[in-house]
Amino acid sequence: MHERLSFYIKRDSVIHRLNPLTKLVLVFAFIGVAFTFPWYWMSLSLFLFVLIPLAFVAKVSREYFFTATRLILPAAGFLFLMQALFQPIGEEIIFQFYFLDATRESLAFAFTIAARIIVMISAFTLLLLTTHPSELMSDLTRRGLPGQFAYVIISTLQILPQMQAKAQTIIAAQRSRGLDTESTFLKRAGSVLPLVGPLVFGSLVEVEERAIAIEARGFTSKKEKTSLHEVPDTVTDKTIRWVLIILIILSISLNLWL
Amino acid sequence: MALVNIQNLTYKYPLTKTPALQNINLQIEQGEFISVIGANGAGKSTLCYALAGFVPHFFKGEISGEIEVDGVASSKSTLDEWVVNVGLAFQNPFNQISGAKYTVFEEIAFGLENAGVPREQMQSRVEEAMKLTGISNLADRSPYSLSGGQQQRVALTSILVMQPKLLVLDEPTSQMDPIGTREVFSVIHNLTQSGMTVVMVEHKVEWIAHFATRVIALKDGSILTEGKPGDVLTSDVLTKNGFGVSRYTSVAREAKKQGLWKKEKLPVTLFEAAEGFNRNA
Ligand SMILES: Nc1ncnc2c1ncn2[C@@H]1O[C@H](COP(=O)(O)OP(=O)(O)O)[C@@H](O)[C@H]1O
Ligand SMILES: [Mg+2]
Numbered sequence: 001m002h003e004r005l006s007f008y009i010k011r012d013s014v015i016h017r018l019n020p021l022t023k024l025v026l027v028f029a030f031i032g033v034a035f036t037f038p039w040y041w042m043s044l045s046l047f048l049f050v051l052i053p054l055a056f057v058a059k060v061s062r063e064y065f066f067t068a069t070r071l072i073l074p075a076a077g078f079l080f081l082m083q084a085l086f087q088p089i090g091e092e093i094i095f096q097f098y099f100l101d102a103t104r105e106s107l108a109f110a111f112t113i114a115a116r117i118i119v120m121i122s123a124f125t126l127l128l129l130t131t132h133p134s135e136l137m138s139d140l141t142r143r144g145l146p147g148q149f150a151y152v153i154i155s156t157l158q159i160l161p162q163m164q165a166k167a168q169t170i171i172a173a174q175r176s177r178g179l180d181t182e183s184t185f186l187k188r189a190g191s192v193l194p195l196v197g198p199l200v201f202g203s204l205v206e207v208e209e210r211a212i213a214i215e216a217r218g219f220t221s222k223k224e225k226t227s228l229h230e231v232p233d234t235v236t237d238k239t240i241r242w243v244l245i246i247l248i249i250l251s252i253s254l255n256l257w258l
Numbered sequence: 259m260a261l262v263n264i265q266n267l268t269y270k271y272p273l274t275k276t277p278a279l280q281n282i283n284l285q286i287e288q289g290e291f292i293s294v295i296g297a298n299g300a301g302k303s304t305l306c307y308a309l310a311g312f313v314p315h316f317f318k319g320e321i322s323g324e325i326e327v328d329g330v331a332s333s334k335s336t337l338d339e340w341v342v343n344v345g346l347a348f349q350n351p352f353n354q355i356s357g358a359k360y361t362v363f364e365e366i367a368f369g370l371e372n373a374g375v376p377r378e379q380m381q382s383r384v385e386e387a388m389k390l391t392g393i394s395n396l397a398d399r400s401p402y403s404l405s406g407g408q409q410q411r412v413a414l415t416s417i418l419v420m421q422p423k424l425l426v427l428d429e430p431t432s433q434m435d436p437i438g439t440r441e442v443f444s445v446i447h448n449l450t451q452s453g454m455t456v457v458m459v460e461h462k463v464e465w466i467a468h469f470a471t472r473v474i475a476l477k478d479g480s481i482l483t484e485g486k487p488g489d490v491l492t493s494d495v496l497t498k499n500g501f502g503v504s505r506y507t508s509v510a511r512e513a514k515k516q517g518l519w520k521k522e523k524l525p526v527t528l529f530e531a532a533e534g535f536n537r538n539a
Contacts (some may be wrong), residue, residue: 132360133360134358134359134360134364137358147372150358151358154357154358155356155357155358206350206353209348209350209353209354210353210354210356210357211316212307212312212316212346212348213348213353213354213355213356213413214356214358214368215312215316215337215341216310216312216341216345216346216347216417217341217356217368217369217372217416217417217420218338218341218342218369218372218373218420219372220337220338221338221372221373221374222338223338223372223373223374224374225371225372225374226370226371226374226375226376226377226380227371227377228363228364228367228370228371228377228380228381230377
């Protein structure tokens with residue numbers, strides 16, 4: 001089964017050594033600036049001149065480009081098309097596709113949205129590539145994030161690949177009993193319905209069992225939790241966080257002011 | 259005084275009419291290895307939940323009677339206090355993985371983190387527990403990458419590391435292959451040898467006959483019969499109530515009717531059967 005369930009790539013880089021919260025603030029700074037800074041090319045510039053170099057500094061450029069080409073760019077491309085064709089704004093038609101048309105304004109709008117999405121997902125990808133999820137969570141719980149909340153996030157990150165694996169198992173099992181999952185879309189949609197039962201019901205039973213299992217290990221204990229990992233937090237980290245927060249505030253104020 | 263004392267325990271799940279446990283009375287001494295048998299729906303899991311505090315602290319419903327472990331009453335305790343004394347592991351090893359940890363070592367430390375054990379002690383306690391169950395070599399693996407038998411031993415270790423007074427195991431080998439079953443049994447056997455008190459729901463009668471000190475047979479939420487494995491597992495009461503028996507018991511019972519089995523007592527294991535038939539000759 002899956003040996004690797006997180007995106008995390010264990011390497012030694014400046015970025016890896018940053019405190020997880022610092023990296024999380026950095027992600028929000030990217031998002032904050034990309035979504036509020038009142039300059040048309042801001043998101044694209046962040047992507048080209050900050051995020052990509054950062055991937056190299058973090059020594060995860062190969063993994064980052066892999067995710068970018070497989071996930072980020074296709075998602076942004078799709079979003080761009082939808083926005084360009086369906087946004088009912090603007091007069092000056094650039095091209096038409098049946099009854100849909102793309103105007104100069106809708107293209108500009110689509111570009112802005114797509115570039116922002118690229119920045120957002122890229123920033124998160126870099127965070128996940130360079131931060132061990134357990135460390136992120138233990139650092140955040142140490143700072144007061146409720147344990148239940150941290151658990152939900154981290155177990156979701158882990159459970160998705162398993163759900164996928166399980167769906168595959170159920171499909172294989174149903175197919176061996178003659179279920180058709182490979183013909184036309186409509187036929188498939190109909191025949192996939194029987195899979196939903198086992199997947200959902202199975203998941204509910206599992207949720208209860210898992211709840212019991214973690215409860216049996218004192219998950220809701222009112223004692224103050226400790227943590228196996230010690231996560232360093234340096235003066236540099238604190239400084240970087242303040243600078244980033246000021247940057248976010250600045251970007252938002254500029255946006256409101258202009 | 260007995261480690262576990264259950265008095266007149268009757269329990270009904272919410273929205274159900276018949277009680278899942280009916281008037282259970284049970285005392286368990288320190289160091290016993292008790293095996294619980296019974297058909298589907300007999301109440302075995304419910305009894306485990308009651309011992310582990312999940313009935314009534316997790317599953318609501320109507321409860322009467324009392325469960326005491328080490329002199330403390332379940333009704334006067336909270337679940338998070340209770341689980342420190344009573345460890346629970348169950349059938350599906352996969353669902354017992356917390357899902358919040360990336361290595362076996364972290365997974366085992368999860369309970370200690372929750373209990374607020376200082377970091378310095380955590381390291382040594384996890385290592386010790388892993389040695390006890392023979393999984394030290396898995397420390398850095400992902401819990402999801404393991405075989406069923408290995409995962410079940412991780413689940414056991416995760417409970418043992420909390421140093422409970424009573425270990426409750428609900429069908430821990432039912433999803434294991436023969437190798438996994440052997441691995442799990444050998445761990446539990448070692449634990450009982452070192453004085454751990456264990457209550458285990460199990461169907462594999464030959465294994466029970468080997469290891470358990472007492473067998474409790476449940477039927478429709480009540481204790482049908484209990485006693486030494488050799489007596490209970492060969493008793494007529496079990497056969498009359500549709501319990502599965504060891505094939506050696508069935509063979510010897512048939513042989514006895516035809517005068518081929520001379521001993522009074524019927525065998526459970528291959529060894530006992532071979533010995534008994536040998537003596538006939
Ligand atoms: N969560 C529940 N809610 C309602 N009824 C339950 C629940 N779990 C078990 N039961 C019922 O309680 C009875 C005993 O179940 P259980 O203890 O799981 O039996 P066993 O483990 O021996 O198969 C059964 O009749 C079962 O249907
Ligand atoms: Mg059961």
